[in-house]
Amino acid sequence: MKREPLFIDGKLNAGKCNDCGVVRFPRRDYCNYCQSTNISEYLLGPQGKLETFTISYMKPMIGRMKPPYPYGVAIFLTDDGQKIHVIGLIDSQEPFEDVKIDKGLILIEDKLLIKFKMEAD
Numbered sequence: 123m124k125r126e127p128l129f130i131d132g133k134l135n136a137g138k139c140n141d142c143g144v145v146r147f148p149r150r151d152y153c154n155y156c157q158s159t160n161i162s163e164y165l166l167g168p169q170g171k172l173e174t175f176t177i178s179y180m181k182p183m184i185g186r187m188k189p190p191y192p193y194g195v196a197i198f199l200t201d202d203g204q205k206i207h208v209i210g211l212i213d214s215q216e217p218f219e220d221v222k223i224d225k226g227l228i229l230i231e232d233k234l235l236i237k238f239k240m241e242a243d
């Protein structure tokens with residue numbers, strides 16, 4: 123299986139099953155719902171919403187973020203209303219007052235990491 127890029131034109135590179143319509147990120151060669159291999163490119167974002175987050179005090183496995191940093195689950199909506207959950211780092215400075223549940227966020231394109239920036243109030 124070849125590795126797909128995380129981003130295309132600032133949006134997440136997801137896949138949509140042409141048989142059952144399920145969208146999945148990260149994109150795979152098969153549908154984990156119906157096992158079809160008939161998958162098309164489907165781009166998510168760049169705008170989403172923060173569902174929940176935590177503050178990590180661990181050094182990340184990859185990247186150069188210095189702890190502590192917020193780490194969250196974002197929701198990206200598809201055209202047909204599917205909610206796709208995506209985990210990523212949140213670009214914010216202590217005390218992280220801009221990071222709020224249900225607040226809008228925007229993807230930050232990167233080669234290795236999924237990062238978000240919170241929308242301004």
Ligand SMILES: [Zn+2]
Nearest residue numbers: 139142153156
């Ligand atoms: Zn499917």
